[in-house]
Amino acid sequence: MNREDFELLKKNIIYFDNGATSLKPxxxxxxxxxxxxxxxxxxxxxxxxxxxxxxxxxxxxxxxxxxxxxxxxxxxxxxxxxxxxxxxxxxxxxxxxxxxxxxxxxxxxxxxxxxxxxxxxxxxxxxxxxxxxxxxxxxxxxxxxxxxxxxxxxxxxxxxxxxxxxxxxxxxxxxxxxxxxxxxxxxxxxxxxxxxxxxxxxxxxxxxxxxxxxxxxxxxxxxxxxxxxxxxxxxxxxxxxxxxxxxxxxxxxxxxxxxxxxxxxxxxxxxxxxxxxxxxxxxxLGMDKISEYEKSLKKYAIEQLKKVNDIIIYNENSESGIITFNIKGIFSQDLAIYLNKYNICIRAGNHCAKILKDDLGIKNTCRISLYFYNTKEEIDYLFEILNNPNLKNEII
Ligand SMILES: Cc1ncc(COP(=O)(O)O)c(C=O)c1O
Structure with missing residues (x-):
């Protein structure tokens, strides 16, 4: 929604790091x-x-x-x-x-x-x-x-x-x-x-x-x-x-x-x-409209990402626009750096919650955090890249 209001979105960027900060209209x-x-x-x-x-x-x-x-x-x-x-x-x-x-x-x-x-x-x-x-x-x-x-x-x-x-x-x-x-x-x-x-x-x-x-x-x-x-x-x-x-x-x-x-x-x-x-x-824009849109986009993103080989999604059922995952055998930061080549911004690391690792059993994860200006097309593009059968060879 409302993508035309965001200058950064005109620069061929896919911004999935809204949990860190949002874009500015x-x-x-x-x-x-x-x-x-x-x-x-x-x-x-x-x-x-x-x-x-x-x-x-x-x-x-x-x-x-x-x-x-x-x-x-x-x-x-x-x-x-x-x-x-x-x-x-x-x-x-x-x-x-x-x-x-x-x-x-x-x-x-x-x-x-x-x-x-x-x-x-x-x-x-x-x-x-x-x-x-x-x-x-x-x-x-x-x-x-x-x-x-x-x-x-x-x-x-x-x-x-x-x-x-x-x-x-x-x-x-x-x-x-x-x-x-x-x-x-x-x-x-x-x-x-x-x-x-x-x-x-x-x-x-x-x-x-x-x-x-x-x-x-x-x-x-x-x-x-x-x-x-x-x-x-x-x-x-x-x-x-x-x-x-x-x-x-x-x-x-x-x-x-x-x-x-x-x-x-x-x-x-x-x-x-x-x-x-x-x-x-x-x-x-309306806060209800924003949360409804995010919910449906998250659902779509989960459906798509679940098809990626070796993916572990840690929070499939959580109700926000945050998706936390890893791909087996790939260090989270390496994946974030790889996605950067395609102008895709995601967050990798411990997300400032350093003691959660005890419960999560893992220190670092990748995080996608959605907002109302993200689209299904952006998720499809991410899916295409992650679904590349050669992904691990290209990264490691
Ligand atoms: C849950 C939560 N609390 C607190 C903060 C800190 O916010 P700020 O850096 O804007 O002070 C953040 C930032 O990511 C956050 O996600």
Whole structure:
């Protein structure tokens, strides 16, 4: 769908690495240039027209994000530099003050490094225990969440969709159960918000983190969503301009309320404005249409890839547009480099989920991650190359 809007797709590229980052429609790129060319003032600083225009555009994006994820209030939307930054702000800004020695944090082994390493750091600082929800066929089930919860469990922090095997977790049920046991839930939405409708009120999620660059937007901009009462108890971990109302030589200071409390310094203004355009784009296309299309394309891709000799597909039944596979006897990175000769971009490696290898039984895989601009024809071309009876000889 909508391929004509993407300049890169006119360059004979087959882009199957949308889990890493999505392509950007021309409209988004033009919006960013327009800011730099025509009104590149700072936000929330000036009393002149240019700056006021920036303020309007900036806050317009906040409102667009609010509507997009159905948050109750615009002030629950905090601009960050991306999912990693959002998760660090949640973990060190909120949970560092909330958790006590021996409390337990529930994760899974397929979480991205950004949802594991900050917890390792905090666990060491506060003597907390990290536990992993056992995976069932690489997937999270409510039953296994129930089994993993103890009276010490205080927070569950998991991706809605993982970047490795693309399993869609039963988030709503997990959140409901967690809340019945006074456990807070953080959702890493890096791989999900771009691909299907996310409604934070319906999910009743406590915190949500996601990145603009995986949803047609610019790099270096992301969102920290939190329920208002939780954000009101978060402590900033970055201090400086924009987040204070006043301060004196004797260290007395008054900080602003959210959202600006958590947005110290000059943010990526062009990124915020560009992100607004990408949300408008996704709204116009329709999130339901996007997820339906991806589902059918994934089904087609699986049907085709299953015919390839010696292929092992690790996540045939997962519901996202992510396909993780290996071809017996070929190292994943060698296959990715080989496909590059045909202008096909796929990802190979451990996909930043380094501890999943224990469950997967393998360290490296190839990953195709689809988006709405991918087509059956692109998959046919990939199939043709992988189905070459001489493939192994050509690679090895
Ligand atoms: C599931 C998941 N979480 C977190 C991240 C980190 O996102 P960012 O690099 O945009 O901060 C990624 C990026 O690939 C991801 O896939």
């Amino acid at each position: 021309k409209k988004v790129v033009d919006t960013i240039s327009d800011y730099y060319n025509n009104y590149s003032a700072n936000a929330h600083r000036g009393d002149y027209d240019l700056s006021l225009k920036v303020d309007t555009k900036f806050e317009e994006t906040r409102n667009l994000v609010k509507e997009f994820i159905n948050a109750k209030k615009a002030k629950e939307i905090i601009f960050t530099s991306g999912t990693t930054d959002s998760l660090n702000k949640i973990i060190f800004g909120y949970f560092k003050n909330y958790l006590k020695e021996n409390d337990e944090i529930l994760l899974t082994k397929s979480e991205h490094a950004s949802n594991i390493l900050p917890w390792f750091e905090l666990a060491e600082q506060l003597n907390l225990n990290i536990k992993y929800i056992p995976l069932d066929n690489l997937e999270v089930t409510l039953e296994n969440v129930k089994k993993a919860i103890t009276p010490y469990t205080k927070v569950i922090s998991i991706a809605h969709i993982t970047n490795v095997v693309g399993d869609v977790r039963p988030i709503k049920e997990i959140i409901k159960y967690a809340h019945e046991h006074n456990i807070l839930v953080i959702i890493d939405g890096a791989q999900s918000v771009a691909h299907h409708k996310t409604d934070v009120q319906d999910l009743d999620v406590d915190f949500l983190a996601f990145s603009a660059h995986k949803m047609l937007g610019p790099t270096g901009i992301g969102i920290l969503y939190g329920k208002e009462q939780l954000l009101n108890n978060i402590k900033p971990i970055i201090f400086g301009g924009g987040m204070n109302a006043s301060f004196q030589f004797d260290k007395t200071r008054i900080y602003n309320d959210i959202p600006s409390l958590l947005e110290a310094g000059t943010l990526n203004i062009a990124g915020v404005i560009g992100f607004g355009e990408s949300i408008k784009y996704l709204n116009n």
